[in-house]
Amino acid sequence: MNVAYKYDEKLLELKETANGDDIEFLITLFDSELKKRLIKVREFFEDNKILTDIHYYIHPNNKYQIIVRKDFYNEFLIQLFRQELLQEIKWR
Amino acid sequence: MSTQAIIAIGVFLITYAFIVTEKIHRTIIAMAGGIMMVLLGIIGQEKALQHIDFNTLGLLTGMMIIVAITAETGLFKYIAIWAAKKVKGDPLKILVVLGIITALGSAFLDNVTTVLLMVPVTFSITRQLRVNPIPFLITEVIASNIGGTSTLIGDPPNIMLGSAVKELTFMAFINNLTAISFFILFVNIAILAFIYRKQLRTSAELMANLMDMDEKEEITDKTLLRKSLIALTVTILGFFLHQLLHIESATVALTGAFLLLLLTGEKYLDKAFLKVEWTTIFFFIGLFVLVSGLIETGVISKLADYSVHLTGGDVKSTAILILWVSAIASAFIDNIPFVATMIPMIKDMGELGVSNLEPLWWSLSLGACLGGNGTLIGASANVIVAGLAAKEGHSITFGKFLLIAFPLMILSIIICTVYIYFRYLI
Known part of the structure; x- marks a missing residue:
């Protein structure tokens, strides 16, 4: 997507790339306390009974790879905002 | 034949027809059929209650509670990712290990629960590797039905058999069905791996990505995991020892379930009870009452008498007939x-002079459980996985499944025929 994300760079890093038809987010947390918030994002999508909306992969050193289906992109961003992991989105 | 018997057959056949056509939920139909048996005076309420097998119901409920709480820990995701990493992220080998894990899970939990736990992690792994999930899902369905065959608690037909026949203990199932079930499992998985080998290719980069995953982070609650593992161990040990301890399998499962609830406290009580499949429990209750109408009016005795005349009371032909009829019937109707x-x-049949019933029980178990693999509607696990896959845009059609699974089911039953013949009939 042609957007720029604003977040607290001291706490996390967020990169967005295309992955086939989907969008992939690579999130690195510098503060382990934020894990709980990311878990809440995951739980939101696990509770909706759709199995392929997001795929959540945990890598070592607090790195998270999240593949988001295109039709759930907006919802995913809303959940990142809700957990205050994102602060702003701007058109590039 | 008495008027009561004719009415009982009528109610039974109408109920059965509705179950087969699946126009109305099977639980509603089974309960309606059972209630009709009582309302029409075929069987009294007291007698109907006596025919409800509370051992089967207790065993199912207890295991459902244990699994509902254990699933909260992330244990099953951990196992699947750990196994995928052990085979270096190779899709073909992952197909094999996920099939084996599903079979082992189905042997000690129930098929439907096992596939419900395996399907999400399968989608996740196949998406990471960018391979088609359908070969994995079909393998897991087939493996779950075979794994369920191997123990008393693995598949509802076995639970019912173990409950109805005192000699068919947990250890009896282990001694008679586990080895042959796992032999059939390896044959099936080998053939499936061969059929799907060309679809299961990915890049080294994607495999490396999977290898980098940290499965330990999937365990969300370590304290709950410890408690769940204690309860699971006590329960499985209890199954192995239930004959020695003179306790029924339902007592074992309910002990495990409520020990776990004692350890976890009220926090999980509501969640665990919400996850119990009450529709399945009431389906069983309806069926027990429905069949009791046929028993009490002498219809079942007449059918047994007819079958004994058909085979001349010969154990060999009766056993093989039961195996094949059960398999073909279970491929198309609910087992x-x-x-x-x-x-x-x-x-x-035993009362009519058939001396050795053991081969008949094992034939019924093998036929009814493995027959479910024949078609997409043969077992609950098949229907549930196909439904989940379709919802996610991966359609497993009746024909596609039949083409792969029916020949595999026939091969499995041929293997069972040889096994039953050489082990029990000569």
Whole structure:
């Protein structure tokens, strides 16, 4: 997507790339306390009974790879905002 | 034949027809059929209650509670990712290990629960590797039905058999069905791996990505995991020892379930009870009452008498007939009502002079459980996985499944025929 994300760079890093038809987010947390918030994002999508909306992969050193289906992109961003992991989105 | 018997057959056949056509939920139909038996005076309420097998119901409920709480820990995701990493992220090998894990899970939990736990992690792994999930899902469905065959608690027909026949203990199932089930499992997985080998290719980069995953982070609650593992260990040990301890399998499962709830406290009580499949429990209750109408009016005895005349009371031909009829019937209709009808019939065959019932019980179990692999509607696990896959845009059609699974089911039953013949009939 042609957007720029604003977040607290001291706490996390967020990169967005295309992955086939989907969008992939690579999130690195510098503060382990934020894990709980990311878990809440995951739980939101696990509770909706759709199995392929997001795929959540945990890598070592607090790195998270999240593949988001295109039709759930907006919802995913809303959940990142809700957990205050994102602060702003701007058109590039 | 008495008027009561004719009415009982009518109610039974109408109920069965509705179950087969699946126009109305099977639980509603089974309960309606059972209630009709009582309302029409075929069987009194007291007698109907006596025919409800509370051992089967207790065993199912207890295991459902244990699994509901254990699933909260992330244990099953951990196992699947750990196994995928052990085979270096190779899709073909992952197909094999996920099949084996599903079979092992189905042997000690129930098929439907196992596939419900395996499907999400399968989608996740196949998406990471960018491979088609359908070969994995079909393998897991087939493996779950085979794994369920191997123990008393693995598949509803076995639970019903173990409950109805005192000699068919947990250890008896282990001694008679586990080895042959796992032999059949390896044959099936080998053939499936061969069929799908060309679809299961990915890049080294994607495999490396999977290898980098940290499965330990999937365990969300370590304290709950410890408690769940204690309860699971006590329960499985209890199953191995239940004959020695003179306790029924339902007592074992309910002990495990409420020990776990004691350890976890009220926090999980509501969640665990919400996850119990009450529709399945009431389906069983309806069926037990429905079949009791046939038992009490002497219809089952008549059928047994007819079957004994057909085979001349010969154990060999009766066993092989039961194996094949159960398998073909279970491929197209629900195996639970089929087994519920067959159990009293085989018991009556014993009273009519068939001396050795053991091969008949194992034939019924193998036929009814493995027959479910024949078609997409043959077992609950098949229907559930196909439904989940379709919802996610991966359609497993009746024809596609039939083409792969029906020949595999026939091969499995041929293997069982050889096994039953050489182990019990010569």
